[in-house]
Amino acid sequence: MTTTNIPAWPLTDEQKQIIELCRDFAQKEIRPRGREVDEADVVTPVDIFAKAAAVGITDFMIPEEFGGGGMGDVFTQCLVQEELCWGDPGIGNLVCSNGFFSDPIMVLGTEEQKKQWLGPLTGPNAPMTSLATTEPGSGSDAASIVTTAERVDGGYRLGGQKAWISNAGAAQFYVVFAKTDRTQRSGGVSAFLIEKGAEGMTFGEPMKKMGQRAIVCREIFFDNVFVPEENRLGAEGQGFYGLMGTFDISRVVLGAAAVGAARAAYEYALDYAKTRKQFGVPIIEHQAVAFRLADMATRIESARLLVHHAARIIDSGGNARGIAAMAKLTASETAMFVTHAAVQTLGGWGYSREYPVEQWMRDVKLEEIEEGTSDIMKLVISRNLD
Numbered sequence: 001m002t003t004t005n006i007p008a009w010p011l012t013d014e015q016k017q018i019i020e021l022c023r024d025f026a027q028k029e030i031r032p033r034g035r036e037v038d039e040a041d042v043v044t045p046v047d048i049f050a051k052a053a054a055v056g057i058t059d060f061m062i063p064e065e066f067g068g069g070g071m072g073d074v075f076t077q078c079l080v081q082e083e084l085c086w087g088d089p090g091i092g093n094l095v096c097s098n099g100f101f102s103d104p105i106m107v108l109g110t111e112e113q114k115k116q117w118l119g120p121l122t123g124p125n126a127p128m129t130s131l132a133t134t135e136p137g138s139g140s141d142a143a144s145i146v147t148t149a150e151r152v153d154g155g156y157r158l159g160g161q162k163a164w165i166s167n168a169g170a171a172q173f174y175v176v177f178a179k180t181d182r183t184q185r186s187g188g189v190s191a192f193l194i195e196k197g198a199e200g201m202t203f204g205e206p207m208k209k210m211g212q213r214a215i216v217c218r219e220i221f222f223d224n225v226f227v228p229e230e231n232r233l234g235a236e237g238q239g240f241y242g243l244m245g246t247f248d249i250s251r252v253v254l255g256a257a258a259v260g261a262a263r264a265a266y267e268y269a270l271d272y273a274k275t276r277k278q279f280g281v282p283i284i285e286h287q288a289v290a291f292r293l294a295d296m297a298t299r300i301e302s303a304r305l306l307v308h309h310a311a312r313i314i315d316s317g318g319n320a321r322g323i324a325a326m327a328k329l330t331a332s333e334t335a336m337f338v339t340h341a342a343v344q345t346l347g348g349w350g351y352s353r354e355y356p357v358e359q360w361m362r363d364v365k366l367e368e369i370e371e372g373t374s375d376i377m378k379l380v381i382s383r384n385l386d
Contacts, residue, residue: 015076018060018069022080025057026087030095034088037214038359042206044170044216045091046128052095053126057084061099063106066114067122072106074249074311078256082304085260089363090214093257097167097215101129103246104175104191108234117173117193127172132162132220133243139164140376142177143185143240147222149178149192155228156180156192158200161221168218169203172196176222177243180236191239193231200225211362248314248324251371255307255331258367259300262335265342265360266296272346289345296338303327303334322384329377332367339364 011019029051037045052058061077062068071077077099084092098121105117120127138144147160158178162168174194181188194201204219234242270293273284283289310327313320339361343350350357368374 011079014071015079018071018076019079019083021055022057022083023086025052025055026084026092030084030087030091034091034356035353035359037088037091038211041208041213042216044128044167045094045214046170048091048214049095049128050124054124057095058098058126059122061096062102062118062122063114066118068118074252074314075308077249077253078307078311081253081256082260082263085257086264087260088214089257089261089360089367090212092260093212093254094167094214096253098126098129099253100131100246100250101171101173101175103249104131104233104242105193107245108191108238108242113193113230113233120173128167128170129173130165130167130171130175132165132168132174132176134164135161136163136219140373142243143189145177145179145189146182147176147178148182149180149190149227151180152226155226155230156232158192158194158222158225158227161219163219164207164217165220166215166217168216168220169196169206170216174220175233176220177239178222184237186240187237189240189243190236191233191242192227193233194225194227198225198227210365211359212366244321247371248320251324251328251377252307252310252314252320254367254371255303255310255327258328258331258335258364259304259307261360261364261367262296262300262303262331262338265335265339265357266293266300268355268357269293269296269342269345272349276346283345292341292345296341299334299337303331306330319384322381325372325377325380325384328367328371329374329381332364333374335364335367336361 029048056069060069060071063072064070081096084095102118105114133142135145149156149158176192176194177189179188180190200223202221207217273289274282276283307327310320310323313323342357343361346355346357349355
């Protein structure tokens, strides 16, 4: 049995077409470059992003009225993310990273802001974007950020530091979260749109990471950076609300990314087990290996169903806070189990950088950490039990 990205629900012609497009792109453009990008360590593969933009993959989620593909439903985003991350988890997430930037704009932005900031993300010359929340002392507890936005004539002055910011430096546009009221926690967080090159905005050196090296992370420093009032997203204090709303979406989409990576590792291990012989027979004929593969396939199918279910709830307007956390928790831990099992199936070769499974195991560890660790997911789930 081979797992495939075939959902339990009927697909539209548009969804079938974009799955085929992404599957072809992943096979021809992403998978062949995975090891090279991993070895390069801190080099953003901008050429792959540009190729994806040229065929419409980087803006498929942006509404048609702003020039995008108009497939903004979370279910379609999951279908796309799984295919791309089957090619390579880091590159796949990089290619779709503009979706994470556009989500808070869609939630909090005015029509003018949407036109100004989303329009340029469409077409073959789309720039990269970034979402800046995390700080050196604020990870899972986003309400504890200390970067400030002080009111001045005509806007705000930002001061502070962000850490582990994906695409920082390479991105042209940024959504930055800062405190407009330091006496409050979540109620004091506001969101701002900033363009690279703003005076006082600087970047640290690339941060060395275990995996997903296609997405280069840096610190961002804000030294009295002026942001005009029209670049604030929503009202003062609405930033945390917008962030949490986008987390429900991004956690489900990252769940799909984890499923894609797990599927890649499972397929690789399955093919290997069918051809590698030990004790005179292919190792898949040994029960220990066969049962491991059975566990891998079962967990992947279960994780995909939960991800798609969560996506459908969001798309129908339902409360998905708990189910989104379940989807991310299940999919990320499934990916970690499956990639570990793939390494085990390949044995010594699985430990070698000659084969991709060790890289995928390093890559998927991030899925258990970003957008809320597994511990935080369990906390979110427990608080949404009824």
